[in-house]
Amino acid sequence: MTYRNKKLLEVVREAPCMSCGIEDGTVCAAHSNQQRDGKGMGEKSHDFRISALCNACHFMIDNDKTMKRDERIDLWESAHRKTIAWLFENDKVKLK
Numbered sequence: 105m106t107y108r109n110k111k112l113l114e115v116v117r118e119a120p121c122m123s124c125g126i127e128d129g130t131v132c133a134a135h136s137n138q139q140r141d142g143k144g145m146g147e148k149s150h151d152f153r154i155s156a157l158c159n160a161c162h163f164m165i166d167n168d169k170t171m172k173r174d175e176r177i178d179l180w181e182s183a184h185r186k187t188i189a190w191l192f193e194n195d196k197v198k199l200k
Contacts, residue, residue, distance in 0.1 A: 108151050112197075113132075113154070119131055124160070135149045135150075136155075155183035165179055
């Protein structure tokens, strides 16, 4: 079963882009494109496998044909780690 959490996706919009640092109002939760994270045909990965990315960085990671696949994965993974840190460091995620 794929994990979904609308509140988590919404709070990520408050973060800066974890790739370029911009805060331009376009930052959203960019899901992993990796099958190992739950991505499937017509199915997004788990909502906990997200990174806060602006439109430009999201497009670059998903569509840039000048970058190698491994480079795009590395960029997304780095942004994901920063996103998780931002969520906890800014008290956006609380444990019960």
